[in-house]
Every structure is written in C-alpha cells, then in structure tokens.
Amino acid sequence: MKLGIILQSNNPEHVWNAFRLGITALQAGRQVEIFLMSEGSELDTIPDSTNFDISAKVAEFKELKGNIYACGTCLKMRGKEESNVCPVSTMTDLLAMIESSDKVLVFG
Numbered sequence: 001m002k003l004g005i006i007l008q009s010n011n012p013e014h015v016w017n018a019f020r021l022g023i024t025a026l027q028a029g030r031q032v033e034i035f036l037m038s039e040g041s042e043l044d045t046i047p048d049s050t051n052f053d054i055s056a057k058v059a060e061f062k063e064l065k066g067n068i069y070a071c072g073t074c075l076k077m078r079g080k081e082e083s084n085v086c087p088v089s090t091m092t093d094l095l096a097m098i099e100s101s102d103k104v105l106v107f108g
Contacts, residue, residue: 002031004101006094007040009108012052015043018107019057026064033067033097035089040108041074044084058085069093 003025007018022032036043048055062068068086071094075083082088098104 010039
C-alpha cells in the first residue's frame with residue numbers, strides 16, 4: 001500500500017504526528033510520500049523542542065526511504081528558493097502522488 005500525506009501546517013505537534021505516522025507506515029512495509037505545502041513548506045525552520053523532536057523524525061523518515069517534496073510556489077511565497085530537507089516540487093508532482101497513492105491524508 002502507498003500512503004500519501006499532505007502536510008499543510010507548521011504547528012510542531014501536527015508536523016511531529018504526520019512524521020510519526022509516516023515512520024510507522026514505513027516500518028510496516030508501506031510506501032510513504034509527504035508533500036509539504038502552505039505552512040508545511042516551512043518544515044526546515046521549525047525548531048525542535050522538548051516534546052517535538054522534529055529534525056529527528058524527519059531524519060528517521062528519510063532513513064526509512066520515505067520521500068518528501070516541497071511545493072515550489074509555497075516556498076517562493078515565503079522568500080525561499082529551495083527547501084533544505086527535500087526537492088522542490090509542483091502541483092503536477094502533487095497530482096502524481098495523489099493518483100499513485102492508495103490513501104491520501106491531509107495534516108493541517
């Protein structure tokens with residue numbers, strides 16, 4: 001099964017939970033892609049805290065071969081040319097993720 005996750009939030013708890021689910025699915029042998037859009041494209045600027053070790057979750061997700069993509073338009077609106085955690089993507093890439101996924105979840 002392939003799971004597509006759209007992350008639209010920069011709320012640390014939302015981000016942390018999205019990656020926890022992705023990690024759990026990867027550990028269960030599923031394929032997972034996360035598409036960052038809206039505030040979610042700010043992932044690389046969200047600081048870790050005592051409760052939410054976001055950078056560790058992102059690293060674990062990537063180690064397990066999960067894929068992350070960031071909306072290029074959303075990055076540009078925030079004055080960023082690229083993401084420090086993943087490739088810049090487009091709506092065409094998001095559509096491809098949705099069409100190839102068995103289930104799509106939206107966090108945010």
